């Protein structure tokens with residue numbers, strides 16, 4: 439399959455910190471791609487550059503054929519995004535927030551879409567509650583819904599499952615699996631290696647901004663290893679295991 443996202447020598451420098459350091463990789467259309475790495479390894483910075491939220495210091499990235507630096511608005515309008523630790527606006531209810539996203543994304547059947555998402559995410563009576571009064575997990579559910587409301591061909595999600603209970607994690611994993619089976623692509627960052635092993639088809643490991651490895655999950659697990667063991671040996675030695 440062809441690449442839906444291509445990154446060439448992508449770099450972001452903050453003062454003395456090379457948060458993302460000359461990364462080159464590509465993501466195939468139809469894959470569920472996991473960006474893995476310890477705290478501070480550059481995952482969120484990478485996603486922010488790929489979604490046009492921050493400008494690269496050097497290098498280039500093409501998302502859906504668009505250059506993220508030249509056309510960040512074009513990229514943002516087409517992809518689904520859940521930024522790191524983002525929450526919906528405190529002053530809107532859950533329903534008002536999805537209405538708002540529906541307007542921005544020009545979704546014609548927003549009422550049906552909202553009904554489906556509130557049912558799927560088991561909102562119950564929380565749909566008319568102000569977002570500031572929702573639990574953290576429920577706010578995360580709403581962020582998940584807004585990213586997929588316009589059925590983007592590519593979604594980029596920073597830690598999609600972190601605040602979900604085990605029941606919701608299963609639902610969301612199933613949703614993501616079905617979503618890529620339809621030919622869409624999902625790019626996630628995650629610390630939860632068991633989940634990455636379970637749901638991702640491809641991966642990349644970052645460490646202090648550098649790419650340590652990239653490939654298919656099955657290339658790791660076919661040799662009888664778990665992704666967690668592989669990941670630990672990689673980041674401890676800093677070389678390809």
Ligand SMILES: Nc1ncnc2c1ncn2[C@@H]1O[C@H](COP(=O)(O)OP(=O)(O)OP(=O)(O)O)[C@@H](O)[C@H]1O
Nearest residue numbers: 452455456457475476477478479480481482483484
């Ligand atoms: N706005 C910023 N200004 C200065 N330094 C930053 C900024 N954002 C990130 N950094 C630094 O860049 C590096 C990469 O951070 P980033 O948030 O991308 O890592 P991460 O892999 O997403 O981490 P985590 O898993 O802890 O969320 C870190 O050293 C961080 O301190």
